[in-house]
Amino acid sequence: MTENPYRTAVLAWYDANARDLPWRADDATPWSVLVSEIMLQQTPVVRVLPAWKAWLERWPTPASLAAEPSGEAVRMWNRLGYPRRALNLHACAKAVVDRHGGEVPRAHADLLALPGVGVYTAAAVASFAFGQRHAVLDTNVRRVLARLETGVEYPPRTPGRAEYTLAESLLPEEPAVAARWGVAVMELGALVCTARAPKCGVCPVSDRCAWALAGKPPHDGPPRRGQSYAGTDRQVRGRLLAVLRDAPGPVPKAALDAVWDEAAQRERALDALVADGLVDPLETGEYALPG
DNA sequence: CAATCGTGGAT
DNA sequence: TATCCAAGATT
Numbered sequence: 001m002t003e004n005p006y007r008t009a010v011l012a013w014y015d016a017n018a019r020d021l022p023w024r025a026d027d028a029t030p031w032s033v034l035v036s037e038i039m040l041q042q043t044p045v046v047r048v049l050p051a052w053k054a055w056l057e058r059w060p061t062p063a064s065l066a067a068e069p070s071g072e073a074v075r076m077w078n079r080l081g082y083p084r085r086a087l088n089l090h091a092c093a094k095a096v097v098d099r100h101g102g103e104v105p106r107a108h109a110d111l112l113a114l115p116g117v118g119v120y121t122a123a124a125v126a127s128f129a130f131g132q133r134h135a136v137l138d139t140n141v142r143r144v145l146a147r148l149e150t151g152v153e154y155p156p157r158t159p160g161r162a163e164y165t166l167a168e169s170l171l172p173e174e175p176a177v178a179a180r181w182g183v184a185v186m187e188l189g190a191l192v193c194t195a196r197a198p199k200c201g202v203c204p205v206s207d208r209c210a211w212a213l214a215g216k217p218p219h220d221g222p223p224r225r226g227q228s229y230a231g232t233d234r235q236v237r238g239r240l241l242a243v244l245r246d247a248p249g250p251v252p253k254a255a256l257d258a259v260w261d262e263a264a265q266r267e268r269a270l271d272a273l274v275a276d277g278l279v280d281p282l283e284t285g286e287y288a289l290p291g
Numbered sequence: 292c293a294a295t296c297g298t299g300g301a302t
Numbered sequence: 303t304a305t306c307c308a309a310g311a312t313t
Contacts, residue, residue, distance in 0.1 A: 040309040047299075047308085081297035081308095088311085118311045138309045158292085186309065195307060196302075224306085229297080238297055276296090 004170050006148075006205040007181065013204040014184035017191065021045065023052065024128070024183070030104035031096075032056050033129035037121045038089050043081055045190070051080050063102045065093035071289030074278060075245050083241055087277055087290075088116025106130045124182075133178040135167035140189025141182070145170075147193060151210030153219040154195075236260050236269035241278060250286035 022028065023036035035055055039048045055076060059065035065073065070090040077086035092114045096104055104125070105111055111122035123134035137159055145166055146155040155163065172178045192199045200206045200216075211217070229235055239259040243251060260266040270287075273279040280290045 037309065042296090042308060042310060043298080044300075044308045079298060081299085082310090084296070085311090116311065120310060124309065136309085139307090140309065183309095190309080227295090228305090232295095234295080234297060241297090272296095 006208055007170075007172060009204040010184050010188060011177075011180060014180070014187055018183070018187055019045075019191075022049070028129070030106070030125065030129040031060075031062055034092065034104055034117075034121075034125050035089065037124050037128075038085050038092070038116055039080060041082070041085060041121070047080065051078065059093070061102065062093040062096040062104065065090060066097045069289075069291045070277070071280070071291060074241070074289050078245065079242075083278055084276055085116055091115040092117070104129070106132070108132070108134060127179045127182050131176050131179045133171060133173075133175040134182070135164060135171055136182040136186065137163060137167050138186060140186045140193075141167065143195060144185050144189040144193045147198075147211035148205060148209050151214050151217075153211060153217065154224060157224070233265065233269050233272065236265055237273055240266075240270055240273060244279060244287060244289050250282055250284070250288040252286055256287060 018024070021036075023033050032052075036048065036052055039052055039055075058076065059068075068090075070087055073086040073090040074083055077083050080086075095114055096102060099105075100110065105114075106126065106129075108122050108126045111117050111125050112119065114122075117125075120136065120138050123136045124138070126132040127134045127136055142155040142159060142163060145163065146152050149166060149170075170181075172181050188203070192203050200209070200212055203209070203212075206212050236259070240256055243255055243259060247255070256270060257263075257266065260269070270279065274281055277290055280288045282288055
């Protein structure tokens with residue numbers, strides 16, 4: 001429970017190889033960590049970096065963001081993707097101000113209750129920002145554990161009970177060490193134990209990796225993905241929202257109609273954006289980012 | 292529980 | 303060029 005044979009090797013590797021990402025710096029705040037975690041959901045670090053800096057320069061505290069209309073958050077989000085995350089972050093800011101006196105809560109349950117914060121993100125903030133002992137099971141950690149412990153190339157599509165049990169069993173007792181262990185494994189997955197072309201030659205634990213020792217058997221089972229993008233509602237939504245983001249104010253419907261030929265799909269996408277709160281239909285017939 | 296939700300870089 | 307993938311959450 002308290003010891004695993006490669007813990008020291010992974011921690012030492014992290015000490016020597018960790019990227020100095022700004023949300024890991026000493027001056028990072030719980031708010032800046034929360035912002036990073038929301039932005040990093042399904043989004044590469046290199047694209048998050050500039051967005052994170054700009055966001056925190058403008059809104060260094062939850063209160064500063066909560067004081068602005070949600071549409072400003074959507075505009076600031078720019079092309080990071082999954083723009084409902086901008087809405088979530090804005091709602092997080094308001095919830096933090098309303099329910100927690102303007103301070104990001106430290107309790108896992110309170111974090112979990114924030115919009116857009118799921119099991120992973122709650123654990124990540126509790127661990128990285130507050131030094132608590134939680135299993136942080138993101139895509140990197142899941143892949144590392146799948147290979148190292150289970151001996152398969154990729155974990156299941158969604159984490160199951162067994163994965164949490166395994167992650168818990170590897171967690172060091174000391175909260176501060178557990179927190180460091182979490183980022184270390186995550187970093188190992190991001191830099192070495194990558195999804196494609198893993199760098200087993202420089203891996204600190206390749207000599208006890210179940211998958212490597214088994215001869216790196218390829219993933220068997222159904223293909224892991226299937227999301228095409230061209231022609232989907234998501235693409236249409238992206239185009240519609242881009243028009244509103246790039247305009248200084250409300251736009252006529254004609255401007256939105258111009259981005260997609262097929263009217264039915266276009267209307268469906270626009271309705272969905274309105275339903276999601278990402279677009280505000282005005283009385284004038286124009287459309288705008290939400291107030 | 293499977294589908295949905297953006298975007299862009301790498302292979 | 304097409305596919306894969308990136309610190310997931312929500313319904």
